[in-house]
Amino acid sequence: MSEQFYSDARSYDRLFPGGDQAVDFYRAEADRQGGCVLELGCGTGHKLIPIASDGHPCMGLELSPDMLAEARRKADERGVEVEWAQGDMREFDLGRTFDLVFIAANSLLHLHEAEDVVNCFRSVRKHLAPGARLVFDVFNPSVHLLAQADGVRRRRDALSFVHPDHGLVHVDVAETYDAAAQVTRGRWYFSTDSEADFVVAPLEMRSIFPQELPLLLSLGGLRVVERFGDWSRAPFTADAALQLCVCEPD
Numbered sequence: 001m002s003e004q005f006y007s008d009a010r011s012y013d014r015l016f017p018g019g020d021q022a023v024d025f026y027r028a029e030a031d032r033q034g035g036c037v038l039e040l041g042c043g044t045g046h047k048l049i050p051i052a053s054d055g056h057p058c059m060g061l062e063l064s065p066d067m068l069a070e071a072r073r074k075a076d077e078r079g080v081e082v083e084w085a086q087g088d089m090r091e092f093d094l095g096r097t098f099d100l101v102f103i104a105a106n107s108l109l110h111l112h113e114a115e116d117v118v119n120c121f122r123s124v125r126k127h128l129a130p131g132a133r134l135v136f137d138v139f140n141p142s143v144h145l146l147a148q149a150d151g152v153r154r155r156r157d158a159l160s161f162v163h164p165d166h167g168l169v170h171v172d173v174a175e176t177y178d179a180a181a182q183v184t185r186g187r188w189y190f191s192t193d194s195e196a197d198f199v200v201a202p203l204e205m206r207s208i209f210p211q212e213l214p215l216l217l218s219l220g221g222l223r224v225v226e227r228f229g230d231w232s233r234a235p236f237t238a239d240a241a242l243q244l245c246v247c248e249p250d
């Protein structure tokens, strides 16, 4: 449902620049584990390319061919070797194991059905070498923010960006929250001063609530060994922005 959103990788990288703390966190996790690294939903390689440049053998699995093409281009430009594969994290078999598997930047929340999340964890479990870990970050659902998803289209000035072909792009977002599905259904509009709505793309993200998360992991044969609330590794609390989880086989 969110495929169109990821079909212009150059917009994606300009829409969400930064994230340096997240890159540092995943780099440190790769160093702590040592060995081979697999990222699921690797996008344009924002975290994986720096990790590969640190000397870890890396593989990225990604659904979107456009994101993958941009990841490959960026890695080649930087002279960094990464193995890229197009595939679906809901179920995959790469025929080998890794010392760290990670899923960054809410990518896991693109799996809306509980069954898909569990199947993903089961696939991860099969790809963990002895002593390996799964690390991922998803947001901590805020009922306050979810309640604000009223379907009204609003300008997000902080997200404006300069596109190489279109120039200055304004971003509007309208979101509703489907409480039964636990999915926020967004519609993103990109406009320039001369071209209104040249992109209109849905973006849908599930919420995983804190009590639900260990149960989904457990059905996939995994357990949480550490849950942080931010990139500085502060403990997870009710007000934390993130659920940053380090998991091991059960």
Ligand SMILES: C[S@@+](CC[C@H](N)C(=O)[O-])C[C@H]1O[C@@H](n2cnc3c(N)ncnc32)[C@H](O)[C@@H]1O
Pocket: 006, 040, 041, 042, 043, 044, 045, 046, 047, 061, 062, 063, 064, 067, 087, 088, 089, 090, 103, 104, 105, 106, 107, 110, 111
């Ligand atoms: C929010 S982006 C994060 C990209 C990257 N991990 C980062 O940190 O910049 C989510 C990514 O997950 C990918 N994705 C969504 N569903 C997927 C699936 N079922 N299997 C593999 N990748 C998926 C999207 O195409 C997108 O590139």
